[in-house]
Amino acid sequence: MIRFIAKAVLVAGLVILTASGVSSYNRVHVDAFGVSLCAAIESEGTLTREQQPVITRIQVSERIWMFSGRGGNIGVIITDDGVVVIDTQYENVAPALVEQIGNLTDQPIRYIINTHLHGDHVGGNAYMQQYGSVIAHQNTYDRMLSRWEGEGFPGKGDGLPQLTFRDSFTLNIGGLEIQLFHLGPGHTDTDVVVWIPDENVVHVGDLLFNRITPYIDVNNGSHTGNWISVINRVIQVINPDTRVIPGHGDLSDVDGFRTMARYLQAVRQIVQTCHSEGKTKEEILSKTLADLGEQFADWSGNRLSLALSAAYDEIVGTGSKLHASLHMISTSREPDGMALAIYKQE
Numbered sequence: 408m409i410r411f412i413a414k415a416v417l418v419a420g421l422v423i424l425t426a427s428g429v430s431s432y433n434r435v436h437v438d439a440f441g442v443s444l445c446a447a448i449e450s451e452g453t454l455t456r457e458q459q460p461v462i463t464r465i466q467v468s469e470r471i472w473m474f475s476g477r478g479g480n481i482g483v484i485i486t487d488d489g490v491v492v493i494d495t496q497y498e499n500v501a502p503a504l505v506e507q508i509g510n511l512t513d514q515p516i517r518y519i520i521n522t523h524l525h526g527d528h529v530g531g532n533a534y535m536q537q538y539g540s541v542i543a544h545q546n547t548y549d550r551m552l553s554r555w556e557g558e559g560f561p562g563k564g565d566g567l568p569q570l571t572f573r574d575s576f577t578l579n580i581g582g583l584e585i586q587l588f589h590l591g592p593g594h595t596d597t598d599v600v601v602w603i604p605d606e607n608v609v610h611v612g613d614l615l616f617n618r619i620t621p622y623i624d625v626n627n628g629s630h631t632g633n634w635i636s637v638i639n640r641v642i643q644v645i646n647p648d649t650r651v652i653p654g655h656g657d658l659s660d661v662d663g664f665r666t667m668a669r670y671l672q673a674v675r676q677i678v679q680t681c682h683s684e685g686k687t688k689e690e691i692l693s694k695t696l697a698d699l700g701e702q703f704a705d706w707s708g709n710r711l712s713l714a715l716s717a718a719y720d721e722i723v724g725t726g727s728k729l730h731a732s733l734h735m736i737s738t739s740r741e742p743d744g745m746a747l748a749i750y751k752q753e
């Protein structure tokens with residue numbers, strides 16, 4: 408099949424030499440069924456940094472794989488009627504992604520889903536569109552279009568989603584029902600949750616940074632309060648055995664997803680407490696992960712101040728316009744005592 412013809416590709420330090428049929432980097436293949444993710448990684452000797460695998464993959468369920476590389480985690484759903492790819496990382500990673508998928512199946516790529524608009528999730532769209540149509544939230548389309556118009560990208564229009572929706576979308580393919588939901592602003596106002604009930608797998612995009620401080624993108628509609636609500640609503644749909652593919656970090660589960668909500672709740676709580684004590688925004692922004700709680704102290708990334716700033720503006724009301732349109736309609740109390748606010752956007 409021509410679309411899976413192997414090529415020699417140089418991708419950001421990744422060299423895939425397939426002419427000899429042998430890859431120059433170590434293949435990482437993890438069987439997710441009862442096997443420790445770390446223990447099962449196969450290694451083929453010491454590699455230099457440049458030789459480290461850019462794309463690694465683990466099998467998440469019978470028909471779903473998670474590919475990890477330079478950008479956001481990619482979901483690959485293989486059905487008897489074609490392949491669905493969730494997120495596309497970067498343009499220069501996409502050819503290697505296609506080749507890797509071709510190593511798993513002869514089925515053609517038929518659809519691509521974007522979990523949100525960020526470049527490390529949609530960067531490969533234009534390349535991938537030779538294989539299938541891109542599905543995304545309407546806000547992803549709008550924001551990609553306006554950004555490109557504003558910055559005068561030469562490839563204006565390239566990679567724009569062809570199929571968009573606002574609330575929900577169902578893709579039926581190869582006997583699988585793939586459900587897409589938008590539950591209001593969270594990481595951005597373009598977020599899509601991809602739920603595949605028959606495989607008990609959900610890809611939540613950057614609504615989950617697994618043990619990594621999340622990027623709070625206020626300019627693209629992020630809202631920490633509603634983000635907590637979104638997580639809570641997804642948790643009500645999935646179950647303790649659901650495998651949760653995060654936007655960044657290792658494959659996770661319901662507890663991992665709930666911990667993201669706890670982080671955001673802790674951020675909002677510390678802002679609320681400090682504000683009521685009369686502390687300035689600058690003083691609040693100087694808080695550390697350890698101040699939030701022991702469970703967050705070893706998280707990687709250095710984006711706490713972004714979250715504190717966004718939460719401050721939401722709570723004190725000096726920034727987010729979204730705040731005015733969000734109304735807390737109820738709260739639920741978790742077993743550990745953490746209250747989760749449920750917001751509704753008017």
Ligand SMILES: [Zn+2]
Nearest residue numbers: 523525594613
């Ligand atoms: Zn993102």
